[in-house]
Amino acid sequence: MKKRFLKPTEDPLWLRLFLGAVAIAFIAILLLLPLALVFKEAFANGIGAFWTAIKEPDTLASVRLSLIAAGIAVPLNMVFGIAAAWCITKYDFPGKTFLVTLIDLPFSVSPVVAGLIYVLVFGAQGWFGRSLADNNIHILFAVPGIVLATIFVTFPFVARELIPLMADQGRDEEEAAATLGATGFQTFLRVTLPNIKWGLLYGVLLCNARALGEFGAVSVVSGHIRGVTNTMPLHVQLLYDNYDYPGAFTVAALLAMLALLTLALKSLLEWRYADELAAAHRH
Amino acid sequence: MKIMSAIGLKLFPLRSRHVLPGFRLSLGFTLFYLTSLVLIPLLALVIRPMELGPSGFWAAISTPRVLASLRLSFGMALAAAVIDSFFGVIIAWVLVRYRFPGKGFLDAVIDLPFALPTAVAGIALSTLYAPNGWIGSVLAEYGIRVAYTPYGVLVAMVFISLPFTVRTVQPVMAELGLEVEEAAATLGATRLQTLARVVLPMLWPAVLTGMAMAFARAAGEYGSIIFIAGNIPAVSEIAPLLIITKLEQYDYAGAAAIGVVMLAASFVMLLALNGLQSWAAKRR
Numbered sequence: 001m002k003k004r005f006l007k008p009t010e011d012p013l014w015l016r017l018f019l020g021a022v023a024i025a026f027i028a029i030l031l032l033l034p035l036a037l038v039f040k041e042a043f044a045n046g047i048g049a050f051w052t053a054i055k056e057p058d059t060l061a062s063v064r065l066s067l068i069a070a071g072i073a074v075p076l077n078m079v080f081g082i083a084a085a086w087c088i089t090k091y092d093f094p095g096k097t098f099l100v101t102l103i104d105l106p107f108s109v110s111p112v113v114a115g116l117i118y119v120l121v122f123g124a125q126g127w128f129g130r131s132l133a134d135n136n137i138h139i140l141f142a143v144p145g146i147v148l149a150t151i152f153v154t155f156p157f158v159a160r161e162l163i164p165l166m167a168d169q170g171r172d173e174e175e176a177a178a179t180l181g182a183t184g185f186q187t188f189l190r191v192t193l194p195n196i197k198w199g200l201l202y203g204v205l206l207c208n209a210r211a212l213g214e215f216g217a218v219s220v221v222s223g224h225i226r227g228v229t230n231t232m233p234l235h236v237q238l239l240y241d242n243y244d245y246p247g248a249f250t251v252a253a254l255l256a257m258l259a260l261l262t263l264a265l266k267s268l269l270e271w272r273y274a275d276e277l278a279a280a281h282r283h
Numbered sequence: 284m285k286i287m288s289a290i291g292l293k294l295f296p297l298r299s300r301h302v303l304p305g306f307r308l309s310l311g312f313t314l315f316y317l318t319s320l321v322l323i324p325l326l327a328l329v330i331r332p333m334e335l336g337p338s339g340f341w342a343a344i345s346t347p348r349v350l351a352s353l354r355l356s357f358g359m360a361l362a363a364a365v366i367d368s369f370f371g372v373i374i375a376w377v378l379v380r381y382r383f384p385g386k387g388f389l390d391a392v393i394d395l396p397f398a399l400p401t402a403v404a405g406i407a408l409s410t411l412y413a414p415n416g417w418i419g420s421v422l423a424e425y426g427i428r429v430a431y432t433p434y435g436v437l438v439a440m441v442f443i444s445l446p447f448t449v450r451t452v453q454p455v456m457a458e459l460g461l462e463v464e465e466a467a468a469t470l471g472a473t474r475l476q477t478l479a480r481v482v483l484p485m486l487w488p489a490v491l492t493g494m495a496m497a498f499a500r501a502a503g504e505y506g507s508i509i510f511i512a513g514n515i516p517a518v519s520e521i522a523p524l525l526i527i528t529k530l531e532q533y534d535y536a537g538a539a540a541i542g543v544v545m546l547a548a549s550f551v552m553l554l555a556l557n558g559l560q561s562w563a564a565k566r567r
Contacts, residue, residue, distance in 0.1 A: 006474075008465045008469070009464045011381075011474055012474055015474065016381055019381075020381060020383065022373050023374040024389065027374065030441065031392055031396070032392065033418070034408055035399070037410060037417065038403060079312075083313050086305065087306060087309035090305075090306075091306050091310075099317075103317065108503075110502070110503025110523050112503070112523035112526050112542075113523070113542045113545055113546060116526055116530065116539065117328045120324070120535060121327045124533075125533065126535070152320060152324075171302075178302055184303065188305075206397075213403075215400060215401045215506035216401065219506075219527070220527060232400075233401070233402040233506070236406060237402055240510065252407070255399070255400045259399040260398075262398045263391050266391075266394065267391040
């Protein structure tokens with residue numbers, strides 16, 4: 001009989017089994033069970049009922065609105081993220097750390113507060129409420145408000161992905177390109193972009209997932225007008241509160257599939273381009 | 284000409300803004316976008332309650348209902364952060380140190396609360412923990428009620444905050460040197476002693492950072508909680524929900540007052556996080 005000795009840095013078998021079981025049980029009960037329930041409820045009446053529930057006009061309208069909100073918020077935050085990362089990592093100027101803190105600020109604000117601040121600015125009793133009403137411009141309880149709230153909650157995603165990445169890559173390559181006569185735009189397109197493309201994609205992926213799934217902030221500014229200002233998550237709530245559980249879980253399953261797709265793509269990026277993403281995930 | 288300037292650069296390495304173009308454009312756009320979309324609206328939040336005056340502000344946030352909601356949001360967030368930190372350390376340890384089939388899947392699933400919209404989590408947890416749900420029916424046999432009680436708030440907060448604790452501790456664990464553990468073992472420590480007295484102390488800064496992030500997220504959470512909480516005023520009504528209730532009653536200043544308290548709390552958290560990080564940097 002050959003006895004296998006443990007390395008001094010290995011846990012004994014009983015401890016491995018115990019901690020492994022605790023970890024797996026906790027994840028299974030806390031995370032996987034809710035996910036399984038969503039799909040079970042959504043397909044309880046078969047795939048035909050699932051499709052019928054999706055093809056309901058108000059549901060389709062909510063899908064469209066969510067896509068519009070994400071379609072505006074994500075590209076804007078992407079451009080902002082690139083601009084912010086460029087000025088923060090390629091130049092030295094006073095107050096840089098403070099600027100980075102401010103960019104991260106939306107992450108530490110409650111989603112409901114994120115919605116509230118736009119009500120205080122654009123609401124009937126808000127700063128610009130009166131003049132907006134006089135000119136018949138609708139921001140609150142309309143699509144622009146939803147877009148604004150979505151921009152706020154997804155604000156830092158791209159920037160905070162790119163800043164550590166570009167800081168790590170330094171300025172040498174860009175400065176070489178500039179001294180060789182490249183314009184700023186050429187430098188960015190041919191030198192910087194190829195270096196950051198996977199990090200950029202990673203940030204956009206997370207930004208998009210949050211934009212499509214945001215609930216609290218959008219809930220405050222939306223007004224919950226069925227088929228008009230209800231995004232997908234808000235439509236889930238409306239159906240659920242009206243005791244239409246199959247309908248609510250159908251839309252929920254659609255959102256859950258989107259979340260799973262995001263996770264799969266995220267894992268793929270982390271696995272395939274680990275080196276290119278490394279700087280952003282090392283701290 | 285170009286060669287000359289290249290030589291000039293080599294002799295006098297310029298680290299000035301003139302080397303790369305686009306400074307004014309990128310900084311200008313960044314400041315404009317940040318100010319108009321984030322800073323000015325946040326300013327509105329801070330200014331609004333001022334119309335109440337100090338005594339009016341105090342009156343708005345010291346009603347029993349508001350105090351109860353703040354106590355519930357922050358108290359349960361703290362409990363959730365502690366629970367998540369405990370299990371987060373175990374999960375991170377299992378993911379970093381053990382090898383088993385399905386590990387990659389388990390690792391990816393940790394981020395589910397980040398990716399899953401909170402409303403979806405809310406209705407799923409609510410159905411799961413309802414007295415006739417998969418988990419709720421089991422707990423009901425022991426006389427435990429979770430859904431529509433303050434414990435429902437706790438369950439939802441534990442769900443949404445878990446990734447913060449795991450993802451903060453995990454990279455720190457992965458970079459721990461094995462030498463100290465070997466040293467402890469050669470000096471006669473049992474494995475449990477090594478884990479408790481050598482490994483765990485090195486993880487404290489990361490654990491506390493993850494705990495603070497989990498707390499901040501849980502305290503402000505809305506979507507996943509309102510479905511499972513039952514929202515009984517002064518019992519299971521969270522602060523963010525009360526903000527919405529006040530808004531629906533057109534009490535803008537009252538809503539903003541609660542919002543300011545929550546914002547101040549997250550500022551304190553942010554400061555504490557920065558302090559923690561510099562403390563951790565010093566220890567390294």
